[in-house]
Amino acid sequence: MQEKLIQIEQEPPRGDWRDPHVEFHKGAMCYSAAAKNLTYLGLPNPRTWQPTDSNWKLPPDWKKIILAGMKERLKKYRSFRLFMDICVRCGACADKCQFYLGSADPKNMPVARAELMRSIYRRYFTLTGRIFGSLAGGRELTEDVIKEWYSYYYQCTECRRCSVYCPYGIDTAEITMMGRELLTLIGCNINWVMEPVANCYRTGNHLGIQPHGFKDSIDFAANEASEITGLKIEAPINRKGAEVLFVMPSADYFATPHYYTLLGYLMLFHQIGLDYTVSAYASEGGNFGFFASHELMKRLNAKIYDEAKRLGVKWILGGECGHMWRVLHQYMDTMNGPADFLEVPVSPFTGTVFENARSTKMVHICEFTADLIHHGKLKLDPSRNDHWRVTYHDSCNPARGMGLLEEPRYILHQVSRRFHEMPENTIREQTFCCGSGAGLGTDENLEVRLRGGFPRANAVRYVKQKHGVNLLTCICAIDKATLPTLLEYWVPGVEVGGVHELVGNALVMTGEKERTTDLRGEPLASAALPASGEMEAVHA
Amino acid sequence: MSALYSLLAVLALVAAGLEGGRTGAGRDALTLIVPYAAFTIFLAGFCVRVLRWAWAPVPFHIPTTCGQQKSLPWIRQAKVDNPSSKWGVLARMAAEILLFRSLFRNNRARMAEKRLILGESKFLWLGALAFHWALLLILLRHLRLFIQPVPAWVNGLERLDGFLQIGAPQLYISDVILLAALAYLLYRRFRDPAVRYISLFTDYFALFLLLAIAVSGVLMRYFVRVDVLSVKQFALSLAAFRPVDLRALSPLFLAHLLLVCTLAAYLPFSKLMHMGGIFLSPTRNLANDSRRKRHINPWNYPVKKHTYAEWEEEFHDKLVAAGIPLEDEDAGKAHTD
Ligand code: SF4
Ligand code: SF4
Numbered sequence: 001m002q003e004k005l006i007q008i009e010q011e012p013p014r015g016d017w018r019d020p021h022v023e024f025h026k027g028a029m030c031y032s033a034a035a036k037n038l039t040y041l042g043l044p045n046p047r048t049w050q051p052t053d054s055n056w057k058l059p060p061d062w063k064k065i066i067l068a069g070m071k072e073r074l075k076k077y078r079s080f081r082l083f084m085d086i087c088v089r090c091g092a093c094a095d096k097c098q099f100y101l102g103s104a105d106p107k108n109m110p111v112a113r114a115e116l117m118r119s120i121y122r123r124y125f126t127l128t129g130r131i132f133g134s135l136a137g138g139r140e141l142t143e144d145v146i147k148e149w150y151s152y153y154y155q156c157t158e159c160r161r162c163s164v165y166c167p168y169g170i171d172t173a174e175i176t177m178m179g180r181e182l183l184t185l186i187g188c189n190i191n192w193v194m195e196p197v198a199n200c201y202r203t204g205n206h207l208g209i210q211p212h213g214f215k216d217s218i219d220f221a222a223n224e225a226s227e228i229t230g231l232k233i234e235a236p237i238n239r240k241g242a243e244v245l246f247v248m249p250s251a252d253y254f255a256t257p258h259y260y261t262l263l264g265y266l267m268l269f270h271q272i273g274l275d276y277t278v279s280a281y282a283s284e285g286g287n288f289g290f291f292a293s294h295e296l297m298k299r300l301n302a303k304i305y306d307e308a309k310r311l312g313v314k315w316i317l318g319g320e321c322g323h324m325w326r327v328l329h330q331y332m333d334t335m336n337g338p339a340d341f342l343e344v345p346v347s348p349f350t351g352t353v354f355e356n357a358r359s360t361k362m363v364h365i366c367e368f369t370a371d372l373i374h375h376g377k378l379k380l381d382p383s384r385n386d387h388w389r390v391t392y393h394d395s396c397n398p399a400r401g402m403g404l405l406e407e408p409r410y411i412l413h414q415v416s417r418r419f420h421e422m423p424e425n426t427i428r429e430q431t432f433c434c435g436s437g438a439g440l441g442t443d444e445n446l447e448v449r450l451r452g453g454f455p456r457a458n459a460v461r462y463v464k465q466k467h468g469v470n471l472l473t474c475i476c477a478i479d480k481a482t483l484p485t486l487l488e489y490w491v492p493g494v495e496v497g498g499v500h501e502l503v504g505n506a507l508v509m510t511g512e513k514e515r516t517t518d519l520r521g522e523p524l525a526s527a528a529l530p531a532s533g534e535m536e537a538v539h540a
Numbered sequence: 541m542s543a544l545y546s547l548l549a550v551l552a553l554v555a556a557g558l559e560g561g562r563t564g565a566g567r568d569a570l571t572l573i574v575p576y577a578a579f580t581i582f583l584a585g586f587c588v589r590v591l592r593w594a595w596a597p598v599p600f601h602i603p604t605t606c607g608q609q610k611s612l613p614w615i616r617q618a619k620v621d622n623p624s625s626k627w628g629v630l631a632r633m634a635a636e637i638l639l640f641r642s643l644f645r646n647n648r649a650r651m652a653e654k655r656l657i658l659g660e661s662k663f664l665w666l667g668a669l670a671f672h673w674a675l676l677l678i679l680l681r682h683l684r685l686f687i688q689p690v691p692a693w694v695n696g697l698e699r700l701d702g703f704l705q706i707g708a709p710q711l712y713i714s715d716v717i718l719l720a721a722l723a724y725l726l727y728r729r730f731r732d733p734a735v736r737y738i739s740l741f742t743d744y745f746a747l748f749l750l751l752a753i754a755v756s757g758v759l760m761r762y763f764v765r766v767d768v769l770s771v772k773q774f775a776l777s778l779a780a781f782r783p784v785d786l787r788a789l790s791p792l793f794l795a796h797l798l799l800v801c802t803l804a805a806y807l808p809f810s811k812l813m814h815m816g817g818i819f820l821s822p823t824r825n826l827a828n829d830s831r832r833k834r835h836i837n838p839w840n841y842p843v844k845k846h847t848y849a850e851w852e853e854e855f856h857d858k859l860v861a862a863g864i865p866l867e868d869e870d871a872g873k874a875h876t877d
Contacts, residue, residue, distance in 0.1 A: 013733055013734060013737040017737060017738065042844070074596070075596060076596070076597065076599060076839055077596065077597075077598075077599060078593055078594075078596040078597060078598045078820065078822060079598070079602065079822050079823070080596075081592065081593055081596050082593050082596075082817050082820055082821060082822075085589070085593075085811070085813055085817060086811060086813055086814040086817035087811060087814075088743070088811045088814055089735070089739060089740065089743050089811070090664065090668070090735070091664075091732060091734055091735035091738065092642075092643055092646050092664060094734045094735070094738075095648065095649040095734065096649075101649055101656060106734065106737050106738075109734060109737075109738065111738050112737070112738055115738060126809070127809065128809045128810075135542075135545070135741050136741070137740040137741065137742060160604055163604040163823055164604055164606055164642065164645065165642055165643070165645050165646055166642060167636070167640055167642050167643045167668070167818075168814055168817060168818050168821050168824070169604055169642065169818075169821040169822075169823035169824040170821070170823075171602070171604060171823045174602070174823075201846050202846065202854075203851075203855075210855060210858055211855050211858050211859050211862055211864055212859075212861060212862035212864075215862040215863070215864055216862075237864055237865075238864050238865050240865070280859075280864055281848050281851050281852075294599075294600075295843055298843050299843045299844060299845055299846075302843070302845045303845075303846075303848075306845070306847070306848060307848065310848055310867070328831075329830055329831055330600060330601050330602055331600055331601075333830065333831065333834045333835065334599070334600055334830070334834065334835045334837050334840070335837070335840065337834050338834050354611075356609070356610055356624075356829075356831055356832050357831045357832070358831070358832045359831060359832055359833055359834045360830075360831040360834075362831065367611050367612060370612060370615075371612055374612070374614060399605070400604055400605055400606070401602075401604070401605060402605055402609055402828075403605035403606075403607060403608055403618070403622040403828055404609060404611070405607070405608045405609075406608050406615045406616070407611065407612070407615065410615070423658070425647055425658045426658070429605065429606040429607060429621070430645070454656070455649075455656050458655060458656040
């Protein structure tokens with residue numbers, strides 16, 4: 001497969017983009033959402049179908065629904081109306097999308113992806129389009145257009161990379177979001193989004209883990225952390241009156257390598273003595289609702305504030321996850337706030353008031369930990385991470401929807417001694433997506449993922465060859481779930497880990513037993529190498 | 541195909557301008573009706589478009605952050621690329637509008653030996669910036685035709701623009717830059733396969749139209765003499781809403797006028813509205829402070845939720861078996877603690 005895929009070339013695009021014909025083939029598409037998930041959520045048009053079917057069983061008045069849906073959204077979102085109107089098709093965004101770079105499919109250029117929608121907008125909602133039709137850049141809304149939307153709005157990870165380069169800030173992710181909302185209106189969803197949404201709505205997390213299963217996983221992790229350190233580490237669940245509610249993506253307690261990050265959190269909280277609880281009801285920080293519609297995003301997100309209120313905590317701390325933080329940072333307070341029942345977050349250990357979270361009352365774990373380290377509250381032994389040569393992948397959402405760039409880097413510099421950045425135009429706000437975000441990270445879609453992830457992998461390969469990097473750290477649950485596959489394919493020999501996994505390794509805990517392995521059970525380099533004098537923790 | 545059609549459309553306009561002045565009725569139309577009609581359409585259309593954007597609410601706070609956020613006091617914030625204050629936003633918008641900040645980031649991706657190489661690419665930025673500034677300068681220079689006496693700063697601009705002191709009439713650098721930039725933008729649209737792929741009629745039409753305006757203007761200034769005095773007289777009369785028809789206006793001038801009017805009237809219906817839209821772009825004109833201050837969505841509505849009570853009821857037995865505290869029990873326990 002590698003031979004076939006590796007022939008990634010930017011061939012000059014041929015044909016007319018206004019021809020909506022698309023072919024779906026296995027390996028490069030997402031399966032349709034199962035009827036039971038749509039039914040559970042009360043969403044329209046649940047049925048059995050697949051994108052490869054010629055008849056998609058759309059509701060009879062689908063065209064009316066779509067046009068009415070567009071009209072409504074043009075009224076409700078300035079972003080939508082504006083982005084429909086002002087693109088000059090300069091093409092600056094074209095080669096910024098990893099899906100275009102990896103597939104050479106011209107409709108994966110952000111501008112083309114948006115034109116798939118704009119052409120309909122122009123035809124039905126502008127004067128020139130209604131009069132001049134295709135000469136004014138319009139085209140008819142047909143079933144083929146719906147199929148095309150399904151294909152290309154599910155080949156966009158809503159990563160916003162295009163928006164960084166656009167002279168008007170046109171965010172194709174925003175258009176993809178509208179496209180997906182419209183498709184939701186006629187029941188054209190993908191299962192990899194809708195199953196997690198339905199699960200999360202019911203049980204509290206994407207994986208559908210019920211409370212007892214949740215408790216088992218958390219207890220298991222607490223036990224393992226206890227075994228590694230020889231301390232008695234506990235993780236309280238649904239405990240009322242705790243100071244802090246901690247919310248993490250569910251993958252952290254159910255998947256590897258996320259799990260090592262969870263061990264890291266638990267060890268950190270134990271060491272500093274944080275008065276916290278996790279919740280089995282709000283047991284998901286991530287929000288796949290975000291990948292289907294604003295309404296579903298709100299329905300899932302509401303649990304966090306509701307639970308914080310019920311438990312009577314003072315503020316909320318959030319774990320390592322990308323799109324979770326886009327929602328928490330840019331949507332939560334607006335949708336489900338005001339959180340006036342909470343207090344402005346203050347670190348109980350450093351006294352730092354998190355002014356930047358004054359209204360949402362929710363702090364990112366990297367902000368929290370960086371503050372601890374900066375105030376010398378943690379004893380760290382970075383040599384325990386000497387077996388890793390580390391680089392850092394900025395996850396799209398914390399980078400471009402928040403600007404959380406230096407906090408994780410600061411932590412990494414304190415907990416490891418071998419850190420190497422990838423090339424400048426592939427990190428920070430220019431970071432490349434893992435290619436599997438926004439609900440695309442399913443195995444049936446592997447070809448699209450490997451192609452979309454190629455630019456990221458290409459940069460990892462660069463630092464691997466140049467510096468011998470063998471660990472790609474990140475603060476995103478989807479990254480941790482999908483980058484291992486990507487790297488195994490393009491850059492074998494590079495593992496994926498979380499920032500707090502390395503914190504857990506380096507953290508010198510009071511009364512702990514001597515560590516001979518890291519959180520993964522791998523022998524520490526320092527155990528094999530002669531100990532060096534200057535391995536003492538460095539505090540800023 | 542769209543390129544050809546748009547070229548033909550512009551050529552037709554040129555022809556109409558050149559020939560239209562031959563008959564009295566055509567002259568009247570070109571000098572009296574068209575300018576006012578175009579101006580009215582421009583004003584009304586522009587306002588309607590901008591107001592439509594402005595009236596649409598911004599339900600969510602969605603700036604694209606292009607640098608370090610403001611978080612902990614000892615971490616250096618990117619105050620312009622990721623602003624957290626009004627001043628920061630102003631600086632960011634100024635950088636976007638005056639310097640095309642985002643376009644400056646542009647790079648070019650290409651594959652070489654199975655590797656993706658990201659190279660520098662500043663030509664688009666340079667071309668676009670040069671074009672827009674030159675256009676602005678030329679527009680301002682045109683004020684001398686509409687205002688009497690000519691304001692000192694307009695004279696100053698002209699001197700600046702002509703500082704090379706080449707030829708008579710003096711060569712304006714802005715003219716050269718405008719033509720060169722337009723030529724580059726057009727060349728790029730044809731040459732870059734990705735850009736050609738997405739280009740529509742309107743993209744070529746706008747370019748050809750601007751090019752035709754520029755060329756006719758340059759011809760009048762440097763090659764085919766026109767009677768500047770009568771042009772000014774005409775312009776002043778237009779501005780005073782007492783238009784006079786002057787026989788002395790040359791066909792070339794009429795063509796120039798018609799093209800400009802077309803541009804003005806076409807602008808509100810086209811992508812050229814980006815000049816107004818950029819000010820309203822929510823990914824650029826909002827401060828990244830959505831956790832510090834609550835952003836209000838005017839149409840926020842209640843949604844169906846799966847409440848804690850429903851959840852507890854559904855999983856009651858499992859919660860009890862797992863020893864997870866329930867709402868009621870827990871209330872009692874908290875009391876005794
Ligand atoms: S960079 Fe912006 S204006 Fe240019 S083509 Fe892309 S979306 Fe359109
Ligand atoms: S948001 Fe990301 S994936 Fe989507 S079009 Fe833009 S660059 Fe491509």
